[in-house]
Amino acid sequence: MKKYVVYLMAAIIISGIAYTSYSAYQTKQDQQQMKAKQQAEGGLETGMKAPDLEIEQDGRMIHLSDLTDQLIVINFWATWCPPCQQEIPELNAFAKSTSIPVYGINVTTAERRLSDVKQFLKKTPITYSVLYDTKGQSEKTYQLVAMPATYIIDQTGTIVGKHVGPVTQEMLKEMVRKIGG
CATH class of the missing domain: 1.20.5 (Single alpha-helices involved in coiled-coils or other helix-helix interfaces)
Known part of the structure; x- marks a missing residue:
């Protein structure tokens, strides 16, 4: 035994x-x-602190951190990028169907001229806020290797969702649902 x-x-x-x-x-x-x-x-990952950017909104410089008092979606894009153009209606639909602010951050230093972006916006309806990275910070700070790149940032300034490539309204809603937003 x-x-x-x-x-x-x-x-x-x-x-x-x-x-x-x-x-x-x-x-x-x-x-x-x-x-x-x-x-x-490439780029930053979920769980990391979202780096601050000084970006242009309506002709004045603001800080991205000033916008993160609630859950937000930021989308890095350029006018010459076909996948960026493809996802604009999806981002419009998401912005319209939720109370979550969407900010399209144009990587302006990747454009030929700022006036090209303004002309593009006259032809392409975008219902969410468009911000301009005129200082070229986003590519380095967010380690962008491809556009579009979409991040969801929570109230603490933490990246809680990420997608490289074009997104759909349903993808964004699913990402938000998974994080409890």
């Missing part, structure tokens, strides 16, 4: 060690996959 108890205890200890080792291995694998995903997509 004593041998049975000793073998049982040994089996329990070995199982515990195996489980702990596997759990540590799995955690390390998950971290490596996340790092690979970050490198592939």
Whole structure:
């Protein structure tokens, strides 16, 4: 009977060690996959503090941090970018169907001229706020490797959602739903 108890205890200890080792291995694998995903997509990731930007709104300079007193969506775009143009109706629809502010941040330094952006906006109806990164901060600060790039930022200024490439209204709604917004 004593041998049975000793073998049982040994089996329990070995199982515990195996489980702990596997759990540590799995955690390390998950971290490596996340790092690979970050490198592939580029840019900042969810859970990070959203860097502040000095951007132009209605002819005056403001700080992005001044807008984050509530959940917001920011979308980096350029007029010459076909996927950016493709998603504009989707962003319009999302902005119209929710109370979450959408800010389209035009990466103005990637444009030929600011007047090109103004001409584009005359032809293309955008119902959400358009801001201008005339100082060229967003590409470096947000580590943009592709446009469009969309971020959801919460009231604490933390990135809680991210998508590189064109978004749809449904994608944005699902992202917001997942974060409890």
